[in-house]
Amino acid sequence: MRFCTLLTGSLAAASAVGARSGELVADSSGPSEEIARLRAPQIFNAVHNAMRQWGSSLHHNGMSFFLATVPEGVLFHHGNDSPLSPTEPEWLAYEIEHAEGFARGRWSGPGGGPGNGPGSGPGRRSRAILEAVDGDDDEVHGYLHVYRTTRTMKYIYVDGMGAGKTSMGTLDSQDRILRGKKPDDEEQAPWIRDQGDKEPVPKPPSGGGPRDERQRATDLCELAQEWGLDGIIRMEAGFEIIQCDFSDLEQVQALQRPDDNRPGPGHRGFGGLEQLRGLAERYQGIGSSRTAIDYSSMDLPRLSSAEQDGLAGIKAYVAKIIPERKDQLSRTVDWQDVTDMIVARYADRLKFMAEGVHTLEVMASEVNFLTNVFIDNRDREDKADKAVERCTYFYLHSVSPVTEPDVLIKAALETTTQRICKVLFQVRQLVVDDPTPDRESLDESVSAVKALMEYLNWVRFKRCPPCAINEVCLIPMWPFGTVDQYNSPRCSNGTVFDGEENYWGRGPGGRPGGGPPRVGDRHKPWSLSGSEL
Template sequence: MTGPTNPGALLRTLLLLFSLHIPFIAASELKFPPNVNHIFNAIHSSMRQWGSSLHHNGMSFFIATVPKGTQLYHGNNFSEPVNGIEWLAFEPEHAMVFARSRHGPPPPAGKGPQKRSQFPLQLQDKESGQDQNQTGWLHTYTTAKELRLLYIDGMSAAKTENGTLDSQDRILLRDALKGKFGMLERERADMICHMAQEKYKGRLDGVLRMEAGFEIILCDFARDLNEVRVTRVKSEDKAGHPPPGRDTEGNIDGAKLWYKAIAARYNGIGGNRVILEYGKFVTAYAYGLDLFRPSRSNGNSLPRLNHLVADELRPIRNDLDYLILNYDTSRTSYNWQGVADMVVQRYAHELRYLASGRLTLQKLHEEIENSLGPFIDYGDRNTGLEAEECSMQFVPAGAPTDGLARNAIRSVSRSICSTMIEAWKQTDHGAAVAQLRSLMDYLSWTTWKDCNGCADNEICVIPIWPMGTVEDYEHPQCREASRPSGQGRRYWGEHGGPSGSQ
């Protein structure tokens, strides 16, 4: 989080930083620092399709850079150069979904691209009177310079009422769209780019978001991109897609290719195509707000901002402005996500095994001692020191010594180490297992929902807007990539339409 801009923000920051170091107390009264787990997960899931889909209501903003020469894609129904504000995809399969004639008419001469249909994945040719055999174009670009973007985490490109738009609309856009109806994607893009130029003095080139794939709203195509090629996409009927009029929510055009491309980015965008600044970022989790209210219709208790008044959000808005306007472009970003990864990779399987209830108390103690052994001086036992040494295992000596990311990672690591020590000291098997399960609930790592052993032609399916069911969220499972849709109540609601952005 950036430096606070008022005394209230300063107090909240000090209270949060103090809470990051709360030690564990008696085993019967184990306490975990509030919201630190969510800050850790925001770091761990950033720019990852898997974690960002499960923790889809993002509450955090990061400065992101896309290196010069990065290849990006845009799909539309005309071959002329694209200028001004438009959408870019990181995967060609994502952009190709938009290279269909039903996405809108060609642009008038000299006018540039027109606003596309808000429902590009639905077969609307019958209603529009357009020829289904007419296909569009895939534009391939490389970035002409390093792009500086604002990354809005979670599934912030998903047009839902589930909370995916909360941070974008309430914090970044200051409730400017309140009372308006529709998906409002062109309105968001225009407002964001106006803010980037006027309010933020050209310090942003656009925003980075995620839906079924990662996308950029770029404010100046002509300035920031070099066009590599423009190619015509394959005709839909020749590609074997469904005939007009069929309900295609479960069999979206190009679903096999598109969903495979999405799943390939479950664990990260890859290739250093995006670099996030973890040293300073803004997150709603750091302001002592009441973000969690279990009122969602599908039963999940995910964070929301919709019930908060503007005065409660003002400190976050101010700190976001400060972050963008004062970001030092010469600073080197430290990869705190890599450190968070080591923590998850080390303990995810172990904690699930320890909390399974399958081990006897003696075996449980043996397994915990094996994990903690490197941090124990058997000649001079000190459990507080053991927990501290254990919590610092993955933090390099040369890492930054302050910041929200470091403190969150250290606090979560200490929660893990301290809970294992307390479970080791327990003489009651049920109490020891309960402590470990409480820790897992607190950590809420998305890796615990991963499928095991999907075949090469299958993917692990979770709800990714506009697709998915409540069952997919609760119990992800392997399905054939060409038929990813499951049965049951739709996760995004019966009327959750598909995206109007790239």
């Protein structure tokens, strides 16, 4: 899978280190390798998690924009209450299960998904839809559409849980950068503000959807048209596309679905086991080469807090680089492949060293295995710093940067692997090279590896035990999931966890069930409007 990454725009706005509180301050001096190294683990994870449900759910506040390509002949799905193709921007789902949740009749489904728009109620049904219904039948039924791409389609991919309608930062990159909104714009809307546990949450204007999703789609499509793109790719509980013009697609079929209230088996609601199976299939990738991302145009992670002028600079950079990249067929570097190799080599072994090793002998064996390959035993004077250098560049020898974003991504990955290698050789010094290692040596080694894991923040460190055949490993994916499932993913058969605190809070940005989530581990969210990276 290739991703065209518009990564450098955010670095352009974060290219100066502020004097206050050590934070980055918006600046227009251009992309910076220094900032790429400073934000190395965030950049590494943005590349590693791109178009992957698991990583994008745990690191749900997106940081980057990517230019994405969908080839001819790919099937997408859409659920609504009409057999007719939409005539305005609407949502497409990559998976059947995702769209089926919106193939309803007289039901106002979850807003902003691959179906009947955001929270569209009966009042928004068009005259054409009503005329398509038999005169003797006063019901409006749900339809499941299938569309096929008839040419190569170009989209901008917003990473993280970009379709999650929350106040946690999931919409920041779209609203504050692409749409140019200010935090005050949201605070003025009563349906956005937290009303407390006792007050009812006011409803947004009719047809607007949760957190003004309909207007967001309109604004983003205007921008996409200006940039010569076909829409926007985002993720909630499933990947979706805001398709700006359905005339660019071929309608393969539009079949009427069973009524929602039909009795009997096979009519479970949103979030049931079969939908969760579909989501779990995309935990590690969208599959079947359905979307190609060119990492050589990536717009990198941005600052912890930003001036509005700086955010406008990011948007200006994105607007500049898209025309330069979207029609090019030049070679790109698959940086996600590189991150996959690094994570596969180290993740499980680091976790074992941090949590499962209790003797010096086992720790020495593990670190020997990971470091011996970088030591030249012919040279008795071979220094540790030479071995660390070999270790640092081991997975980077096969790649040659093509674009400026490539150079910055490589700097971030180099910084990440250098940190890994330095810690490993530090542990080696403690438990292998030291002639008299003791319990303190082991404790110091474990602490060093735990600190490294905290720095890396890899989603691979958080996994489920093996699940039964009628269960899937479940993490919060908007709009469902609990705080406990975020902290400790566990197997589920799709049943509701009554009484548990909803991860996404209450109100339009989350189902009732508590206030902001309490995140108890290293996978902390990041937001343009907050201070946590």
